[in-house]
Amino acid sequence: MPIIECIPNISEGRRADVVAGIVGAVRRVPGARLLDYSSDASHNRSVITMAGDAAALKAAVLALFEAATGTIDLRAHTGEHPRMGAVDVVPFVPIEGVTMEDCVALAKDTARTVAERFGIPVYLYEEASSNPLRKNLEDIRRGEFEGLAAKMATDGWAPDFGPTTPHASAGASVIGARMPLIAYNINLNTNRLEVARKIAAAVRFSSGGFRFVKAMGVTLADRGIVQVSMNLTNYEKTPILRVFEAVKREAERHGVTVLESEIVGLVPSAALVDVAMSALQLADFKRTQVLETRLRDTDNHESR
Amino acid sequence: MPIIECIPNISEGRRADVVAGIVGAVRRVPGARLLDYSSDASHNRSVITMAGDAAALKAAVLALFEAATGTIDLRAHTGEHPRMGAVDVVPFVPIEGVTMEDCVALAKDTARTVAERFGIPVYLYEEASSNPLRKNLEDIRRGEFEGLAAKMATDGWAPDFGPTTPHASAGASVIGARMPLIAYNINLNTNRLEVARKIAAAVRFSSGGFRFVKAMGVTLADRGIVQVSMNLTNYEKTPILRVFEAVKREAERHGVTVLESEIVGLVPSAALVDVAMSALQLADFKRTQVLETRLRDTDNHESR
Numbered sequence: 088m089p090i091i092e093c094i095p096n097i098s099e100g101r102r103a104d105v106v107a108g109i110v111g112a113v114r115r116v117p118g119a120r121l122l123d124y125s126s127d128a129s130h131n132r133s134v135i136t137m138a139g140d141a142a143a144l145k146a147a148v149l150a151l152f153e154a155a156t157g158t159i160d161l162r163a164h165t166g167e168h169p170r171m172g173a174v175d176v177v178p179f180v181p182i183e184g185v186t187m188e189d190c191v192a193l194a195k196d197t198a199r200t201v202a203e204r205f206g207i208p209v210y211l212y213e214e215a216s217s218n219p220l221r222k223n224l225e226d227i228r229r230g231e232f233e234g235l236a237a238k239m240a241t242d243g244w245a246p247d248f249g250p251t252t253p254h255a256s257a258g259a260s261v262i263g264a265r266m267p268l269i270a271y272n273i274n275l276n277t278n279r280l281e282v283a284r285k286i287a288a289a290v291r292f293s294s295g296g297f298r299f300v301k302a303m304g305v306t307l308a309d310r311g312i313v314q315v316s317m318n319l320t321n322y323e324k325t326p327i328l329r330v331f332e333a334v335k336r337e338a339e340r341h342g343v344t345v346l347e348s349e350i351v352g353l354v355p356s357a358a359l360v361d362v363a364m365s366a367l368q369l370a371d372f373k374r375t376q377v378l379e380t381r382l383r384d385t386d387n388h389e390s391r
Numbered sequence: 392m393p394i395i396e397c398i399p400n401i402s403e404g405r406r407a408d409v410v411a412g413i414v415g416a417v418r419r420v421p422g423a424r425l426l427d428y429s430s431d432a433s434h435n436r437s438v439i440t441m442a443g444d445a446a447a448l449k450a451a452v453l454a455l456f457e458a459a460t461g462t463i464d465l466r467a468h469t470g471e472h473p474r475m476g477a478v479d480v481v482p483f484v485p486i487e488g489v490t491m492e493d494c495v496a497l498a499k500d501t502a503r504t505v506a507e508r509f510g511i512p513v514y515l516y517e518e519a520s521s522n523p524l525r526k527n528l529e530d531i532r533r534g535e536f537e538g539l540a541a542k543m544a545t546d547g548w549a550p551d552f553g554p555t556t557p558h559a560s561a562g563a564s565v566i567g568a569r570m571p572l573i574a575y576n577i578n579l580n581t582n583r584l585e586v587a588r589k590i591a592a593a594v595r596f597s598s599g600g601f602r603f604v605k606a607m608g609v610t611l612a613d614r615g616i617v618q619v620s621m622n623l624t625n626y627e628k629t630p631i632l633r634v635f636e637a638v639k640r641e642a643e644r645h646g647v648t649v650l651e652s653e654i655v656g657l658v659p660s661a662a663l664v665d666v667a668m669s670a671l672q673l674a675d676f677k678r679t680q681v682l683e684t685r686l687r688d689t690d691n692h693e694s695r
Contacts, residue, residue, distance in 0.1 A: 122685055138686055331671050347674035353682045359667040366670035367635050370651035378486060378657045381426055382442055
């Protein structure tokens with residue numbers, strides 16, 4: 088069975104009953120498995136993580152839009168996090184037995200139905216967008232809900248699906264497909280914030296580093312150390328181990344050592360298998376050699 | 392759902408129809424999933440790999456004994472591999488959601504039923520054996536089928552279950568529980584066999600190396616290189632990465648580099664996650680952070 092992950096971000100993080108109602112609507116969809124959800128009150132935003140096949144996830148996202156559109160009104164919404172939709176952004180992520188192309192097709196199909204059924208304008212992003220100026224979420228969302236009507240009237244900003252003006256209470260949504268995002272931090276054996284900042288600048292894309300790394304240096308005040316805090320946005324093309332080794336090497340230039348690293352939240356098994364393959368110089372290793380993967384393959388074979 | 396692996400070795404590797412009949416008997420047991428099987432004609436032996444929960448695997452092993460006892464007669468058996476039973480050895484291996492103690496209990500329960508139902512003497516081995524002289528398979532099997540009647544009459548060699556004399560055609564069987572065995576080879580950038588042999592001697596238990604490593608040096612004639620060929624018998628206590636790094640260091644002493652390494656056959660995901668954790672200096676990583684593990688946990692939770 089193919090596994091796709093879907094991580095809708097909704098613009099409600101304060102009214103627990105509203106969030107519970109929306110999560111409950113998702114939970115009732117057969118085949119869509121809720122893995123996690125968390126709310127941030129200062130952001131006034133919640134992140135829902137679910138997984139399933141294409142049909143189940145499309146149904147779950149539609150149920151989510153229905154519940155969110157009925158209970159969230161952006162005209163009364165405040166919060167620290169930028170947003171332009173009641174359902175702000177919906178990424179589909181290929182995990183196993185499914186290609187990026189499958190997720191792009193699912194994103195477009197879901198976007199079209201959302202626009203038709205709820206009258207909400209939808210922008211495609213990342214891999215689902217074929218417009219290079221509209222791949223990046225930040226670019227699409229710039230101006231936020233408050234600036235949306237003006238932006239949509241501008242040349243080049245008609246949505247991919249739906250009306251050319253914002254939904255009165257739900258704004259517009261961004262739906263797309265991307266690789267799994269890995270939240271990865273490396274702690275340094277020093278309290279010198281400038282060292283963490285210099286290393287972050289050395290490894291991140293925006294200042295000349297790796298193509299799929301976002302990074303910043305932060306202080307962990309309670310421990311008296313600093314951290315290079317990163318998002319890895321494509322572990323196949325910029326592998327975790329390569330980033331770790333680069334940070335370690337950069338740290339050495341400052342006479343600093345790596346204390347430890349940490350993965351925050353979920354990570355696909357393939358990303359860790361990649362690390363093991365590199366660390367062991369494994370040649371010709373196939374994912375079907377992982378016992379659990381073989382078991383799952385056997386399951387599928389037998390149920391056919 | 393707990394996952395146990397079971398890898399019966401049977402003393403037939405030449406008559407394909409007999410092997411197919413025995414494998415077919417296993418395949419018909421609900422819940423026991425056949426992952427692999429392979430026959431070796433010169434060894435005259437076949438290895439069957441299956442997985443499932445305790446009840447399914449017990450039923451599958453009983454079906455295997457019934458089919459094998461009816462078709463294999465050790466009085467007419469020749470082959471290079473040492474053996475003392477038609478079903479020679481049956482290890483149960485904990486993979487996920489199950490402890491070694493569970494596998495020991497399953498081994499004892501299965502051994503008792505095999506002895507009662509088929510009149511075959513059964514020896515417990517490895518973790519299932521509480522007799523330090525009867526933990527090692529080679530020690531139990533020494534003398535083989537031909538020497539079995541005499542050995543069983545010797546002090547200390549009464550079986551754990553069943554009659555104190557061999558079964559006429561099926562000999563005696565060895566059933567137990569052990570950690571997953573990982574077949575792991577490291578190829579060296581040299582054709583000097585003595586280097587591979589010295590490194591093998593340095594890392595294996597029998598000559599002073601790691602507790603859970605068996606190793607030998609061999610030549611890969613077709614590639615003009617040599618290999619350190621290993622069995623890792625407990626990856627939790629002697630991790631793969633530690634062995635790799637030790638071999639690499641030893642190779643350096645001989646002016647040789649590691650070309651690549653390879654895992655032959657199946658490996659539990661946890662062994663590769665361990666490698667990734669060490670290579671990345673990951674602190675506080677939990678197996679439930681692996682997306683696929685979380686998915687499986689969610690499955691189980693929902694089916695309760």
